[in-house]
Amino acid sequence: MEGQLTATTTPLHSHKLLRRTTFNHLYMVVYATALLSFLYHHLTTLLNTSSTSYFIISFLLLLSDLILAFSWVCTQSFHFRPIRRQEYPEKLTFKEGKKQLIPAVGNKELIPAVDIFICTADPHKEPPIGTVNTALSVMAYDYWPEKISVYVSDDGGSQATLFALMEAAKFARHWLPFCRENNVVERCPQAYFNGSFYPNRSLEGDKMKTMYESMKVRVENAVERGKIEEGQIDDEEMLEAFSKWTDDFTRQVHPTVIQVLLGTMKDKDVTGKSMPNLIYVSREKSKIHHHRFKAGALNTLVRVSATMTNAPIVLTLDCDSYSNDPQTIKRALCYFLDPEIRPTLAYVQFPQIFRGLNRGDIYFCEHKRLFIINPLGMDGLYGPNYVGTGCFFRRRAFFGSPSSLIQPEIPELSPDHAVNKPIASLDILELAHCVAACNFENQEGWGTKLGFRYGSLVEDYHTGYRMQCEGWRSVFCNPERPAFLGDSPVTLIDLLSQSKRWMNGLLDVLFSRYSTLTFGIQKMGLLMSFAYTHYTLWPITSIPLTIYAFIPQLALLNGIPIFPKISDPWFLLYIFLFIGANGKDLIEYLLEKGTFERWWNAQRMWMICGLSSFLFGCIDYTLSSLGITVRGFDITSKLQDDELSKRYDQGTFEFGVASPMFVPMTMAAIINLVSFVMGLVGVFRSGVGNMEGLILQILLSGFVVSNCWPVYEAMVFRSDKGKMPTKITLIAVFLASILIVGS
Numbered sequence: 001m002e003g004q005l006t007a008t009t010t011p012l013h014s015h016k017l018l019r020r021t022t023f024n025h026l027y028m029v030v031y032a033t034a035l036l037s038f039l040y041h042h043l044t045t046l047l048n049t050s051s052t053s054y055f056i057i058s059f060l061l062l063l064s065d066l067i068l069a070f071s072w073v074c075t076q077s078f079h080f081r082p083i084r085r086q087e088y089p090e091k092l093t094f095k096e097g098k099k100q101l102i103p104a105v106g107n108k109e110l111i112p113a114v115d116i117f118i119c120t121a122d123p124h125k126e127p128p129i130g131t132v133n134t135a136l137s138v139m140a141y142d143y144w145p146e147k148i149s150v151y152v153s154d155d156g157g158s159q160a161t162l163f164a165l166m167e168a169a170k171f172a173r174h175w176l177p178f179c180r181e182n183n184v185v186e187r188c189p190q191a192y193f194n195g196s197f198y199p200n201r202s203l204e205g206d207k208m209k210t211m212y213e214s215m216k217v218r219v220e221n222a223v224e225r226g227k228i229e230e231g232q233i234d235d236e237e238m239l240e241a242f243s244k245w246t247d248d249f250t251r252q253v254h255p256t257v258i259q260v261l262l263g264t265m266k267d268k269d270v271t272g273k274s275m276p277n278l279i280y281v282s283r284e285k286s287k288i289h290h291h292r293f294k295a296g297a298l299n300t301l302v303r304v305s306a307t308m309t310n311a312p313i314v315l316t317l318d319c320d321s322y323s324n325d326p327q328t329i330k331r332a333l334c335y336f337l338d339p340e341i342r343p344t345l346a347y348v349q350f351p352q353i354f355r356g357l358n359r360g361d362i363y364f365c366e367h368k369r370l371f372i373i374n375p376l377g378m379d380g381l382y383g384p385n386y387v388g389t390g391c392f393f394r395r396r397a398f399f400g401s402p403s404s405l406i407q408p409e410i411p412e413l414s415p416d417h418a419v420n421k422p423i424a425s426l427d428i429l430e431l432a433h434c435v436a437a438c439n440f441e442n443q444e445g446w447g448t449k450l451g452f453r454y455g456s457l458v459e460d461y462h463t464g465y466r467m468q469c470e471g472w473r474s475v476f477c478n479p480e481r482p483a484f485l486g487d488s489p490v491t492l493i494d495l496l497s498q499s500k501r502w503m504n505g506l507l508d509v510l511f512s513r514y515s516t517l518t519f520g521i522q523k524m525g526l527l528m529s530f531a532y533t534h535y536t537l538w539p540i541t542s543i544p545l546t547i548y549a550f551i552p553q554l555a556l557l558n559g560i561p562i563f564p565k566i567s568d569p570w571f572l573l574y575i576f577l578f579i580g581a582n583g584k585d586l587i588e589y590l591l592e593k594g595t596f597e598r599w600w601n602a603q604r605m606w607m608i609c610g611l612s613s614f615l616f617g618c619i620d621y622t623l624s625s626l627g628i629t630v631r632g633f634d635i636t637s638k639l640q641d642d643e644l645s646k647r648y649d650q651g652t653f654e655f656g657v658a659s660p661m662f663v664p665m666t667m668a669a670i671i672n673l674v675s676f677v678m679g680l681v682g683v684f685r686s687g688v689g690n691m692e693g694l695i696l697q698i699l700l701s702g703f704v705v706s707n708c709w710p711v712y713e714a715m716v717f718r719s720d721k722g723k724m725p726t727k728i729t730l731i732a733v734f735l736a737s738i739l740i741v742g743s
């Protein structure tokens with residue numbers, strides 16, 4: 001369709017500095033001064049110690065505090081110039097026909113097409129019905145359907161996923177007009193039929209619901225059987241597609257499968273209107289070529305989509321992040337169409353927001369800092385980091401810096417190439433297969449200079465970072481109504497495995513030649529590179545967290561005072577630093593619509609991760625760097641069983657499996673309890689006066705104990721499947737006793 005989008009009145013967006021900024025600056029000065037005096041005090045203590053054990057303890061504490069202090073310095077980047085944006089999609093108007101006069105205000109633009117990438121990788125951990133819902137929710141965007149193409153990348157190479165998308169294509173013919181005609185806001189069918197929107201029931205709605213439910217059953221059955229039998233398919237073309245799953249077709253080794261399920265030129269919905277394109281892509285896999293996980297999948301989609309539609313705007317989504325607002329494309333366009341920011345704008349990132357979190361969000365899946373607070377801060381600098389899903393890119397950004405376009409190996413892949421053949425034509429399909437093959441990337445470029453970057457398990461963070469180093473900028477778009485909703489882990493081990501993978505990926509970047517501390521500083525200056533460094537330091541904070549979880553407590557048990565006495569003025573400084581950091585954090589959390597309960601759980605998860613996923617991430621990274629182990633991308637499960645969901649909804653921690661990651665935290669729980677109790681006993685026996693030097697250590701143990709409540713519960717009081725496995729408890733008790741006796 002020809003036509004133009006115009007902004008009738010400018011501007012399409014605005015932003016303002018957050019009111020808290022002045023306070024932030026003031027706080028920075030005060031806290032930094034306190035921190036400096038604290039480190040000075042530390043150093044003098046260290047230099048004045050005579051005994052060796054005392055020296056070792058002081059040294060470890062100084063090391064911890066230096067790491068924490070540097071991490072604090074890095075976080076200040078987020079508070080330096082935080083901004084909040086607003087966009088006005090209603091100001092985008094549309095004029096049909098090329099010749100029509102367009103009001104001479106604002107900018108004129110041909111309606112940009114959008115290629116939407118959805119990644120899935122495992123039909124068992126990521127049920128295809130979820131992918132179907134995500135695909136349907138974006139196909140139903142309030143946008144010109146012929147301008148939308150949805151590409152689903154299936155790294156699981158699963159017949160069930162292809163089958164599910166075939167079903168989605170059929171259902172879409174009814175669903176899209178239904179949404180349009182009824183002005184449905186909730187365009188993800190599962191969410192619509194479950195949610196609070198469905199009460200306006202209608203005959204038509206009920207019919208849709210029945211249709212949806214029966215599709216769901218067919219899809220789930222297909223997953224269960226794992227194979228599609230001939231009888232289930234009547235379409236010739238589809239039969240041919242399924243025939244690619246020969247006996248030697250495995251997830252790790254198989255040819256490319258590309259199937260156009262809907263083509264906008266030929267397929268119409270039940271009311272006769274055009275449909276978006278829907279394309280299934282399972283790239284070739286072989287044992288000789290590394291597939292580069294998600295980044296590899298996305299680069300394949302960049303190329304395949306270039307041959308088929310080559311839209312200037314690309315949206316990346318994980319299979320679980322469905323669209324929650326049909327206006328989202330227009331919202332993103334408010335930035336992409338602005339001529340002022342356009343030349344360097346690489347991407348518009350929406351926050352990751354999760355559905356179904358329990359009230360207290362016990363595992364801190366919400367990641368309010370990562371997904372909301374910090375991006376607001378980076379937005380006032382060069383823009384937020386890319387978080388893997390819910391992000392609109394300008395295709396051009398995959399091909400070199402804003403000032404120098406890197407031409408890909410064939411002209412058809414270039415961002416300015418115009419596709420002028422129908423997507424299902426033989427030429428196009430042949431080329432699409434060629435660029436999806438494993439050996440296509442043998443040439444230099446992809447993953448280093450072109451497309452999504454390789455070399456880190458957090459391809460999202462790495463890609464956004466490298467683009468910003470090249471001179472690209474980004475925008476954080478955080479509308480009132482969440483644009484996307486996703487799934488989060490519901491068991492502790494899932495969360496920790498995810499977090500461990502992230503830590504591995506962050507270390508990949510920290511120790512690469514593109515390190516945020518060297519390359520980053522050169523390319524982007526201190527503020528931006530410190531913002532990025534804040535993340536690469538996450539795994540490293542396991543060092544101070546581990547030291548603080550054991551050393552002061554063991555010293556307390558041995559009656560060794562390591563912090564200032566109550567009567568010492570330095571005591572107040574310690575208290576101030578603790579309360580200052582936590583208090584500021586809490587205020588910020590509450591200002592961004594958080595609750596105290598969630599904040600408390602967030603700081604608890606920080607401790608838990610510090611003693612598990614951060615620590616094991618570092619170990620994992622070291623082992624694999626030495627070539628001892630091989631790392632992979634453990635996909636986060638998006639499944640939930642009923643009993644498990646019930647425990648999760650009640651806010652009960654799920655341990656259940658005997659993972660080594662639970663050992664250090666369980667040991668810490670035990671040691672802190674013992675030292676806290678012994679400390680209190682000491683105070684009762686000999687009075688506060690004689691224990692003056694140990695009070696801070698007792699308080700610290702008490703604080704850890706109050707955070708460890710779920711661990712005690714899981715060790716002692718629970719009998720359900722999610723309790724702490726006895727094996728872990730025994731190992732932890734054994735190791736903790738050795739530490740106590742040996743110290």
Ligand SMILES: O=c1ccn([C@@H]2O[C@H](COP(=O)(O)OP(=O)(O)O[C@H]3O[C@H](CO)[C@@H](O)[C@H](O)[C@H]3O)[C@@H](O)[C@H]2O)c(=O)[nH]1
Binds near residue numbers: 460
């Ligand atoms: O070889 C792979 C591995 C994963 N994926 C897809 O990657 C996405 C993210 O995987 P998930 O297991 O959900 O990881 P999370 O840790 O929950 O994801 C976060 O962190 C990832 C980086 O580690 C980012 O890619 C994600 O966008 C971000 O949401 C999913 O859609 C997967 O299907 C692939 O396509 N191929």
Ligand SMILES: [Mn+2]
Binds near residue numbers: 318
């Ligand atoms: Mn995920």
